[in-house]
Amino acid sequence: MEYAQGFKKQMNKRIHLLLCFLLQVNLVLSFPAIHCQDFSGVSLGTGDLHLFHLVTMAHIIQILLTSSTEENGMDQENTSSEEEVAVLTLYKFLCQCTGSALKEISSGWHLWKNLKAGIMPFLRCSALFFHYLNGVPAPSEMEVSGTNQFEHLCSYLSLPNNLTCLFQENSDIMNTLIESWCSNNEVKRYLEGKRHAISYARESNKLIDLPDDYSCLINQASNFSCPKSGGDKSRAPTLCLVCGTMLCSQSYCCQTELEGEDVGACTAHTYTCGSGVGIFLRVRECQVLFLAGKTKGCFYPPPYLDDYGETDQGLRRGNPLHLCKERFKKIQKLWQQHSITEEIGHAQEANQTLVGIDWQHL
Ligand SMILES: *[C@@H]1O[C@H](CO)[C@@H](O)[C@H](O)[C@H]1NC(C)=O
Numbered sequence: 567m568e569y570a571q572g573f574k575k576q577m578n579k580r581i582h583l584l585l586c587f588l589l590q591v592n593l594v595l596s597f598p599a600i601h602c603q604d605f606s607g608v609s610l611g612t613g614d615l616h617l618f619h620l621v622t623m624a625h626i627i628q629i630l631l632t633s634s635t636e637e638n639g640m641d642q643e644n645t646s647s648e649e650e651v652a653v654l655t656l657y658k659f660l661c662q663c664t665g666s667a668l669k670e671i672s673s674g675w676h677l678w679k680n681l682k683a684g685i686m687p688f689l690r691c692s693a694l695f696f697h698y699l700n701g702v703p704a705p706s707e708m709e710v711s712g713t714n715q716f717e718h719l720c721s722y723l724s725l726p727n728n729l730t731c732l733f734q735e736n737s738d739i740m741n742t743l744i745e746s747w748c749s750n751n752e753v754k755r756y757l758e759g760k761r762h763a764i765s766y767a768r769e770s771n772k773l774i775d776l777p778d779d780y781s782c783l784i785n786q787a788s789n790f791s792c793p794k795s796g797g798d799k800s801r802a803p804t805l806c807l808v809c810g811t812m813l814c815s816q817s818y819c820c821q822t823e824l825e826g827e828d829v830g831a832c833t834a835h836t837y838t839c840g841s842g843v844g845i846f847l848r849v850r851e852c853q854v855l856f857l858a859g860k861t862k863g864c865f866y867p868p869p870y871l872d873d874y875g876e877t878d879q880g881l882r883r884g885n886p887l888h889l890c891k892e893r894f895k896k897i898q899k900l901w902q903q904h905s906i907t908e909e910i911g912h913a914q915e916a917n918q919t920l921v922g923i924d925w926q927h928l
């Protein structure tokens with residue numbers, strides 16, 4: 567349940583970034599129908615540049631309105647740069663426009679840091695979009711992920727590094743626009759705490775943290791008793807790697823009915839935690855289980871290796887096992903890229919035995 571809420575929240579965040587980005591794509595693609603424009607070999611044509619600046623400013627306001635800046639002052643430098651002063655001024659203007667419904671933040675340093683982090687996903691999407699639209703190659707520095715990514719992106723997109731400059735160019739028009747954005751009903755409802763909003767910067771979803779030593783998981787599993795049969799030990803304790811719940815798999819006691827069919831605890835769990843897709847660790851077998859829907863599944867090598875760098879599926883050799891971060895990252899990536907179903911498809915093509923297994927009973 568908790569995960570489902572987390573998932574919804576994440577989706578909301580993506581949708582908001584996406585909406586801003588889609589708005590921009592629509593504007594840019596439909597604009598030439600109204601105006602003729604020339605392309606002069608920069609990554610953005612003149613019309614595109616104005617539209618891009620406008621959407622970027624809207625996104626900046628969005629980020630500042632939802633800033634949940636923790637002011638702890640720990641790593642704050644005392645000297646304020648021009649950018650920090652400018653973003654603080656902008657924030658104060660927002661406070662004024664929203665009738666002081668915004669949290670008081672007095673650190674330009676924190677605001678600027680938050681703004682830079684929050685706008686990066688939008689800048690990355692925009693750079694890709696304009697790259698494919700106008701075919702201007704990205705400078706090679708941009709391909710290495712380093713600390714200067716923000717500056718490189720700004721330069722590729724013809725944005726000033728101190729983003730708040732955008733607002734100063736046409737300050738009369740912009741102030742009117744900001745005022746109208748701030749008096750939007752949904753914005754007001756958010757400020758009054760009547761609806762949720764996305765806050766930037768966003769964090770990506772992660773699978774649960776696994777212990778380094780596999781024996782921790784074995785202990786945890788041997789301590790786990792079936793929640794339905796009054797303290798009996800579960801024969802196939804299975805850990806959901808998405809939310810961390812231990813389940814009693816492969817057993818009649820925990821079967822439930824789902825859409826008129828009897829399914830095991832794992833399949834039932836995937837429908838409340840992951841929209842039918844699941845990633846589990848079968849603890850006694852030391853084996854990862856992928857499930858998709860009621861009929862598809864496969865086994866996958868576990869992220870635990872012995873000192874010789876080998877997995878021990880079925881725990882037959884019994885050597886001490888330790889977490890292999892690389893392997894776990896690979897599983898995490900499959901999940902983040904929505905590739906679990908595809909992975910199951912490949913596995914079933916390669917091994918017909920997998921097609922015959924009643925996955926829904928796990
Ligand atoms: C930090 O700035 C304040 C004024 O804003 C000043 O009074 C204080 O001495 C400065 N601290 C340091 C360590 O420079």
Ligand SMILES: *[C@@H]1O[C@H](CO)[C@@H](O)[C@H](O)[C@H]1NC(C)=O
Pocket residue numbers: 648649652726727728731
């Ligand atoms: C913003 O940066 C530009 C150069 O990137 C500089 O010329 C300008 O003075 C700066 N303005 C502010 C208000 O910081």
Ligand SMILES: *[C@@H]1O[C@H](CO)[C@@H](O)[C@H](O)[C@H]1NC(C)=O
Pocket residue numbers: 785786789
């Ligand atoms: C096992 O369960 C008991 C009580 O239910 C708890 O005190 C103990 O910490 C648990 N041990 C492990 C390894 O989780």
Ligand SMILES: *[C@@H]1O[C@H](CO)[C@@H](O)[C@H](O)[C@H]1NC(C)=O
Pocket residue numbers: 865917918919920
């Ligand atoms: C096919 O999958 C089954 C079930 O996991 C396994 O026992 C068997 O070894 C696999 N066969 C091959 C050729 O990988």
